[in-house]
Each structure stands twice: as structure tokens, then as C-alpha cells.
Amino acid sequence: MVSGDGERVRVSPMTDDEYLWEPVPGSWSVRRKADGPGVGATVLVGAGVWGRDGGRPHPWPPPVTTIAWRIAHLAEMLLLRAEYTVGSRQGAEADLRFPGAAAAGVAMLERGLGAWREALVTADDAALDQVGRSTYPDGDDADQPFIEIVWWVSQEVLHHGAEIALLRDLYAARRPAER
Numbered sequence: 015m016v017s018g019d020g021e022r023v024r025v026s027p028m029t030d031d032e033y034l035w036e037p038v039p040g041s042w043s044v045r046r047k048a049d050g051p052g053v054g055a056t057v058l059v060g061a062g063v064w065g066r067d068g069g070r071p072h073p074w075p076p077p078v079t080t081i082a083w084r085i086a087h088l089a090e091m092l093l094l095r096a097e098y099t100v101g102s103r104q105g106a107e108a109d110l111r112f113p114g115a116a117a118a119g120v121a122m123l124e125r126g127l128g129a130w131r132e133a134l135v136t137a138d139d140a141a142l143d144q145v146g147r148s149t150y151p152d153g154d155d156a157d158q159p160f161i162e163i164v165w166w167v168s169q170e171v172l173h174h175g176a177e178i179a180l181l182r183d184l185y186a187a188r189r190p191a192e193r
Contacts (some may be wrong), residue, residue, distance in 0.1 A: 032185045033082045033116035044082040044112045053077075062111040066090070081181050084174045085119045086112045092126030095167055098150040099133040099160070102134035107152070107165070130167065137164075 015022045027044050034043060040053035040111045047065050054073050058065025066086040067077075079087075090107055097105050133148075137160060141147055147160035155163050 017122045018150055026184070028081070028116040028120065030114075030116050032182065033085075034080055034114070034180075035185050036080055037181060037184060040077065041080050042077045042083050043080040044086050044114060046114065059107050060086075060110045060112045061108065063115040064112050066107075066112045068107075081111075081178050081185075082114075082116075082119055084178050084181075085123050088171060088174050089119075089122040089126040091167065091170060092123075093129040094152075095148055095150050095155070096126070096129035096133040097161065098155065099148040099163075100127075100136055103149055127171075134164065 015023050017027055034045075037041060042052050042055055044064050044066050045052060045058065047063060050059050051069070052067045053063075053065035053067075054077055056069030057067075059068040060066055066083060067079075090110055090112075093110070094105060094107065097103065104182040113122060137147070142159070142164065144160050145158065146156045148155040148158075148163045150156075150163075151165075153163075
């Protein structure tokens, strides 16, 4: 990878420990369904052995979350919004299989980014102005011009991506006693 000042930078692959690291006790995460939801969560969302902490209504203030939770949240949003824009308009968070390992989580996020990119590159100016181009059921997508949904998804990717980067920095800078 090349940094903003043109220097080559090596980014270490994420470990499973880093992926699931709880920066504070009671962090929301992706966890084994057999272990039940984390503190303040009412459900482990998804199909399969692992689920993402969740619940409605969302708690206030929002819980601190792990890298795994943030990756799962982004992957879910990207995959489902793409599905309800250029896909079969079926599927739900309950159908997704959230991985408990870093490499698989990153791969799921990459699939979501690819699916969302496909939704974007197929949109011309008329599609960007189209109300209801995305019919994602867990938002107000059907009532919004697609450009508003693009804006929303972009800010979600930016802010959660920055949070993931910060958590990676904090994980790497832990004191020796915490390692």
C-alpha cells in the first residue's frame, strides 16, 4: 500500500485475536451463538454458528463494538443494499453467516464492497435520481432518491472504516501486560 505522502507501507494481516478483541468490557461483537448475546444485546443476528450482537430498539448510548462487529455491520449493509438495488430484492440480516475469523470477515466485507460497487456502476444519472431504486426494508430507501442512499452508505463506510483503523492502532499499541 502507498501512503498519502508516497511512502510504501506494509499493513499486517488482521489476526483472529485482533478481529474479536474487546477494547472495553461488554463490547458488542460477533460471537458463537452457543455463548448467547453480549451485554445489552438481545439477539445474535445471522444464520449459522456465529452471530452479530444486535437488538431493537438500539441501546443509547450505542455500545463500543469490536472490529468484527464493525466489519459484519458494513458487510451486511453493503450486501443487502446491493441485493435490494440490483439483486433479487430478497434476503435479510437473519440469512447472513457472520464469520468468527478475521480472514473470512474481511472476505465477507470485500464481497459486500464488490456488490455495492456493482450497484453503483450500473446507475446512470436517472437512476441516481430515482426514488425507490433501492427497496432495502430496514431503512427508508424506498422513499428516497438513490443518490441519498449512496450518500448514506458512503458515510457509513467512511466512518466505520475509520473506526476499524483506529481499533487496529489501539490493538497494536496495547501495553505489554494487555498482550
